[in-house]
Amino acid sequence: MKVLMFGWEFPPHISGGLGTACYGLIQGMNVHKQEVIFVVPKLWGDEEPVADFVNASGVTIDYRERRFKKLWKNLTYLEVNSYLVPYLGPQEFKKYTDYALHDRTDVAESIFSTNYQFSGKYGKNLMEEVSRYALVGAQIARDRSDFAIIHAHDWLAYPAGIAAKEISGKPLVVHVHATEYDRSGESVNFPVFEIERAGMHAADHVVAVSQLTKNICVRKYGIPPEKITVLHNAVLDASIIKSSFQKKVPEKIVTFLGRITYQKGPEYFVEAAKKVIERDPNVRFVMAGSGDLLNKMVDRVAELRMGTKFHFTGFLKGDDVDHMYAISDVYVMPSVSEPFGIAPLEAVRHNTPVIISKQSGVAEVLNNAIKIDFWDVDAMADAIFGLLHYQSIARMFTELGADELKKLKWEHVAAKLVTVYEKTLAQRA
């Protein structure tokens, strides 16, 4: 079976977990000899040749096609000129609106040009790129007929999936890696929510990365539960990493590593840290990453007077990420809403015991971890203290966690996905 897949990013050019998940999934599909046409807004040329890649920036749109005009009309809900842009903090948003209000004159022309250069990032022209990407989806669906089913990853690619379905008449599967409710809590960005809703409703079947995410699709987006299948993510490499990187400080280290945004619950980590430090001065806390809540966290740490025991590293990349895991004695992921969350599994690979919030998809697959409610800072502090002082639990977690990892393989996920495709095609017939 051949699948036409729409993604937004692909390794090595990734900014989040989406690209890695797509890569893993394709690897798994290859094990089962399934062919994948993988479309991305921008190809850099150094991607591993695991799929039949299509570079959206290289696709020429044929505007003589009448059906495209109709499609374009339906896409106007994307509000190309909208000032609502996701993934921007308040300061970046101000910069963007200033730019959009005063300097921007090029929108209408460039979007209708026959060739369009995508940035493939999450920048200020995101909405414009998403709608343009949909036209590319339509063009590919018109040019090629060698695929049986369409698969779109996350909201950025849903409009492309919908367009391809309309042009080709072939069934659509949308893959929900995250929803606007995870990213923004109750203060959702409405245009994004609308795209997500439209994508899930237009789809013949929905794949969610966790039961948690499935529940959100049902409750917030009104999708019937029987139309959703849960396929948990897996890990690319389950081997244990033995780092030679040595800790330089005598204290134990408790780490938060991720974007410092609402979704990741950094403030609960700070409050729990205070409770632990009051009992045990022999601990250092590290918040690694950056994000719109960083300054607020710095302020709070100063207010709680623990500045010499609570450290900020800024955004970490490359080896520094591995070093951070390697010197951590406990890893905490207090996410408020995490559709899956691959980071704790990376911690397990480094033999670091983990504490994860019950509000994360990874909690559904990782048994050897302490699970707490993200808001329960007392329980979080207890868990941190326990893992630091009662070596037996920590040892058990690292031993058994390693075994659990080995079961999380992308080929298993791909096998289930093929079944989903087959059922979807059968329903059609």
Added chain:
Amino acid sequence: MRTLTFYFQVHQPFRLKPYRFFDIGEDHYYWNDYLNRNVIRKVAQKCYLPMNSLLLELIQRYEGRFKVAFSISGTFLDQMEAYAPDVLESFQRLVATGHVELLNETYSHSLAALKSKEEFASLVRKHQERIKTLFNGYSPSVFRNTELIYSDQIGAMVEGLGFKGILTEGAKHILGWKSPNYVYSNALKPNLKVLLKNFRLSDDIAFRFGDKTWGDFPLTTTKFVSWLNALPKEEPVVNLFMDYETFGEHQWAETGIFDFMRHLPETVFTQSNFTFATPSEVLATLPAVGSIHVPTPISWADEERDLTAWLGNDMQDEAFDRLYELEKKIRKVKDPELLRDWEYLQTSDHFYYICTKFFSDGSVHEYFSPYDTPYDAFINYMNVLSDFILRVDTHLKNSA
């Protein structure tokens, strides 16, 4: 006879290098040598060297009738020795004329006066020794505290160290109806005389000189001297206190600031009955007209003339308290490198960079900060401080 007193503050901090979490426990060198050297070389070319040579020229031309005072911080003295021996030499030449007074301050331009009498006294002594060594046995008799920070308590402490006088800001809220153009005395120790900055006339030169939107732009020496003449005849002294970097750095050479200074003495001598005097000369000749009450500390910074540029937000207070918590342990430390870092970490600039008063005086703060935001400044300082604490503990454990 009425006097005009120029006092210039010369200071550069030892700025910290970007110090990461991963460096804690491993890298024990904190200072950004490259940046510190570059700043001092740049300012040397634009300000220190040309202005020192201009002052020397004026002192020689008027055979001592023109004179000024400097307070040169210890961190600046150290950086001159390391990076700018030519600048140090030119200061030594100025002092050797006998018409330049040097004031005493805390060696590392620290805020210790607000926290610890013992640390304060130790830093004052260290500054005295440095001046004695570098300036041919010179011994200052007048004090100026970091950023002109002053209160009745600080004044009493300074008197206890044997000083005859101290300089501070003529802040409106402490003066009320009083004029800054008299000599006052400390409210607790009447023996200590207090000289107050005339902030209007000082800031006309230091802040407004090159400002084309200022109603009195351009400022000429005739205009400035006419303002001096317009002051009530019985007011005996006008104190013009400012950063030395005013000349050529804050006000670029293109504004004409050097020409203004070149011609000011001549205009003063020919168009007014003012003469130039140094702080100690003023203190020796003029009696105090009364005491000045300053129950809470004032400074020369920002519109508020208080301590909020350095202390007050949670990050500043946290950094400050964590640092001075170490004082007891430091008393037992003998290691010269640890003691040097302890002193350099006290420099007020580190706390100034963490200031979040963006909306009123933020532009001035931003200009002086090597960091993008006060949050970056805090994170970097705390990383360094965390390593420093570890070093102190290890040192004490090993020497016990």
